[in-house]
Amino acid sequence: MIILLPLFIGLAIIGYLISKPYYREYKRAKVKNLPFNHAWQQIIAQRMPYFKQMPISLQQQLQKHIQVFIAEKEFVGCNGINITDEIKVTIAAQACLLLLNRKTNYYPQLNTILVYPSAFVKKQIAQSADGIQYTRQVALSGESWGFGKIVLSWQDSLHGAELPHDGHNVVIHEFAHQLDQESGQANGAPILGKGQNYQRWSEIFSTQFSLLRIQAAAGKPSIFDYYGATEPAEFFAVVSEVFFEKSVQFSHEHPALYQQLKDYYRVDPRHW
Ligand SMILES: [Zn+2]
Structure with a gap:
């Protein structure tokens, strides 16, 4: 009986882990x-x-x-x-x-x-x-x-x-x-949904992040807060705010980035 005890405990743990998500x-x-x-x-x-x-x-x-x-x-x-x-x-x-x-x-x-x-x-x-x-x-x-x-x-x-x-x-x-x-460390690249492409995401986000850094350094106005220029993780958080709050202007000024976020968040706040 004592020999079987670890087996029972093991089975109980496996059962718990399997049933937990359900x-x-x-x-x-x-x-x-x-x-x-x-x-x-x-x-x-x-x-x-x-x-x-x-x-x-x-x-x-x-x-x-x-x-x-x-x-x-x-x-x-x-x-x-x-x-x-x-x-x-x-x-x-x-x-x-x-x-x-x-x-x-x-x-x-x-x-x-x-x-x-x-x-x-x-x-x-x-x-x-x-x-x-x-x-x-x-x-x-x-x-x-x-x-x-x-x-x-x-x-x-x-x-x-x-x-x-x-x-x-x-x-x-x-x-x-x-x-x-x-997705691990915050780096501006969350886990993407079906049909989304990491390379495309990375290209568009890198280009737009660089643009904001240039604008911030030159003091040029942007729809995005300059805080987004500090690092890619902040850029993703800042553009997410603008996506939900200034969606029409965002989609006009940065259509490719807007499209990526629209695919990611699966909503189009322009219609709200
Ligand atoms: Zn932040």
């Missing part, structure tokens, strides 16, 4: 089948003005994604902020915009969303012009960590939802980083 899907289906909370619907109507302009099928998809997202992710209030349904729904709704129209595992690496009342201060190592390293304090509206956490300023997350056409959205930015991190 059980997770079963739980998600149950959550999605619940009627959408009326109070949550009111929060969306109040905080996310463009929701009602989205096609009905996308509105329904988004609601189901919000239900799963809130059921699975932990929200933690920092610096004295109390986590309310308003905070959860407003953040979840924007985060789930990036998951529409495709099979998704709901940011599998992400467990916790840390929410600060407003911009939070972080220490950073910087380098002076003569090469001396020093510590400085910077105020951030959001940050995506590689080990299961996202940090967000509630004030900035709220502005992102309420001002859908200014091209800035910290929630979209940080969750784009999460998608990028699913």
Whole structure:
């Protein structure tokens, strides 16, 4: 009997690993089948003005994604902020915009969303012009960590939802980083969908990234924030914000890049 014990334990572990994804899907289906909370619907109507302009099928998809997202992710209030349904729904709704129209595992690496009342201060190592390293304090509206956490300023997350056409959205930015991190290190190349070509993606993104670097160095105006010129991962996050928030102008000024993002996100926000 004692000899068989390791075998039983091994079989139990294998059984658990095999059944885990099925059980997770079963739980998600149950959550999605619940009627959408009326109070949550009111929060969306109040905080996310463009929701009602989205096609009905996308509105329904988004609601189901919000239900799963809130059921699975932990929200933690920092610096004295109390986590309310308003905070959860407003953040979840924007985060789930990036998951529409495709099979998704709901940011599998992400467990916790840390929410600060407003911009939070972080220490950073910087380098002076003569090469001396020093510590400085910077105020951030959001940050995506590689080990299961996202940090967000509630004030900035709220502005992102309420001002859908200014091209800035910290929630979209940080969750784009999460998608990028699913392929390993964040490098501006997330896992592409069926029919998308990595080489084409790389060519278009490299060209457009170089263009933004030139524009930023020369102080020339761009639809994209110069912050996107710092590194490819930031470029992907910045263009994702603009894709959802200034889609018409984006598609006119950078049609090839817009097409890549349209294929990747499987939505066309020009119609919302
Ligand atoms: Zn970033």
